[in-house]
Amino acid sequence: MITLYGIKACDTCRRARKALEHKGLPFQVHDLRKDGLSTERLEHLLEHVPVMTLLNKRSTTWRALDDADKAKLDAHSARELMLANPTLIKRPLLDTGEDIRVGYRDGDYDDLDG
Template identity: 45%
Template structure:
């Protein structure tokens, strides 16, 4: 099984997800948006799986720094543009494997990967 974890390496939730995978002896590739980048093709692929609303992290600093006008008028087009410009606004982690697509970290969901 091929597992790819997407996110930002200094994120605490990413660290929990990585530790969970490692503790369960699940090999994975980590794609750091800051180091490896995020292009429109990958963003479109992720949006097709999860939908932009699920991907938009409204609790993070990046979202809070948007203007009130940006927050009130956010739609698919503007959200994707912001995600491309500031990938830190994407909810983390995103995990893709051969038969799982997960967004966010919940231990029970990650336990199912090794079942």
């Protein structure tokens, strides 16, 4: 089953969801703000995506973090920050079961089969 990770208020997440619906692909939505993020799910994502690629340094959540937390950033602290603040994860994330795609631009899902 395809899983689309995102947040409800994100315009790009909505466009990604519509693209999947348009292709008729079955998928489930995991709202990072509402559903949170378990250690197991994060580790699954990190098996496919480097930790610093997954961390969204352009997010409102990142800008609101304490400067000390940002200054001491490494792979371990990035994991901890994402677990504590799941909206730090770049979105949308599409887990196809075979790979994980970070972000969305029109046409990114054209190669997916339904």
